[in-house]
Amino acid sequence: QKEVEQNSGPLSVPEGAIASLNCTYSDRGSQSFFWYRQYSGKSPELIMSIYSNGDKEDGRFTAQLNKASQYVSLLIRDSQPSDSATYLCAVNESGGYQKVTFGTGTKLQVIP
Amino acid sequence: NAGVTQTPKFQVLKTGQSMTLQCAQDMNHNSMYWYRQDPGMGLRLIYYSASEGTTDKGEVPNGYNVSRLNKREFSLRLESAAPSQTSVYFCASRRQGAVNTEAFFGQGTRLTVV
Numbered sequence: 001q002k003e004v005e006q007n008s009g010p011l012s013v014p015e016g017a018i019a020s021l022n023c024t025y026s027d028r029g030s031q032s033f034f035w036y037r038q039y040s041g042k043s044p045e046l047i048m049s050i051y052s053n054g055d056k057e058d059g060r061f062t063a064q065l066n067k068a069s070q071y072v073s074l075l076i077r078d079s080q081p082s083d084s085a086t087y088l089c090a091v092n093e094s095g096g097y098q099k100v101t102f103g104t105g106t107k108l109q110v111i112p
Numbered sequence: 113n114a115g116v117t118q119t120p121k122f123q124v125l126k127t128g129q130s131m132t133l134q135c136a137q138d139m140n141h142n143s144m145y146w147y148r149q150d151p152g153m154g155l156r157l158i159y160y161s162a163s164e165g166t167t168d169k170g171e172v173p174n175g176y177n178v179s180r181l182n183k184r185e186f187s188l189r190l191e192s193a194a195p196s197q198t199s200v201y202f203c204a205s206r207r208q209g210a211v212n213t214e215a216f217f218g219q220g221t222r223l224t225v226v
Contacts, residue, residue, distance in 0.1 A: 008152065034214060043202060043217040044155070088154065090215075098143040098162045098208055099170070100215055104154035 002027040004091050006103035014111050019076040021087050021106050026070070029094025033065060035074045036088040038105065044088055048074065079110045114138055118203050118218035125193040125225045133188040133221050135203030142208030144186035145215065146170075146178060148199040155202065161186055163208060193225045 003026040013019045021035075032051045036044035048063040050056045050072065056063045062075040072091075076083055089103040119134045137144065142163045147155040147170075157170030159178040167178050175197060177189045186205075190197060200222050204215040 006154075043220050045217070046214040049214055090155075098206065099157065099160060099168075100145070100206075101157065101171075102147070102155035104152065 002030075002091075002093055002101055004089055004101050004103040006087075006089050006106050008104055009107040010109050011106055012109045012111055013079050015079060015081060017079050019079045019083065019108055019110070021074040021076075021089075021108065023072045023074075023089030023103055024070055025072070025089075025091045025101075027091060027093050027101075028067075028070060030091045031094065032092035033063070033072045034090040034092075034100075035061075035063060035072075036090060036102075037083075038086045038088055040085075047087070076108075079108075081110045081112050084108055084110045116203055116205050116216050116218035118201075118221050120221060121219065122222045123224070125190075125223065127194060127225060129193050130189065130191050131193065132190075133201055133203070133223075134185070135187065135218060136185045137203075137205040137216070138184065139205060139207075139216065140183070141205035141216075142183070143206040144180065145204040145206070146176075146186070146188045147202045147204065148172065148197075149202060149220075150199050158188065158201075190223075193223075195225045197223065198225045199223060 035047045038044045050063040086105040093099045145160040146158040161180040203218040206215040
């Protein structure tokens with residue numbers, strides 16, 4: 001079973017700080033990585049996707065990928081209380097399949 | 113544009129009853145998925161369908177069956193519900209061929225088996 005690991009948290013940060021969320025994966029051949037945000041009682045929604053080593057920035061969000069270390073992270077700058085949610089890391093498995101595996105999620109709490 | 117639509121939104125079943133969860137997408141996506149989400153367990157893949165006419169088992173397929181009725185619809189059936197199947201079920205769809213594309217989720221079905 002290919003695995004995606006996340007710290008379940010909660011991760012608490014003060015408003016305005018940088019939140020750093022981390023994810024490791026076991027499938028060395030994976031090419032596509034996704035970060036979803038899920039508010040309580042709601043369905044997941046995409047925040048970022050990344051598939052090349054390095055950083056990808058979109059507004060206050062930066063995704064970082066290191067395939068050699070099998071590590072992907074999400075940085076949220078200037079954290080807001082509205083960012084309080086569970087963040088799910090997802091990995092598209094290798095082998096030509098359309099199978100997407102999710103981590104258990106990290107709960108983020110932004111303290112006003 | 114409705115995206116991914118799941119029915120019903122809530123359901124209570126008695127142990128041993130059967131039911132089918134319906135999912136339809138209007139984005140012309142080839143790939144569709146069923147996940148269940150339990151507290152502390154994240155999203156676990158039950159079954160997926162890479163294209164119309166094909167289905168494959170995911171991580172937790174036992175106790176479930178699926179049907180890819182056509183390109184739009186992918187249903188999940190519980191033949192004999194058990195309390196362990198109490199969960200929130202999400203259907204998702206995705207464009208096939210480009211593995212970098214995101215999955216779009218339905219609003220979820222909260223199922224309680226008593």
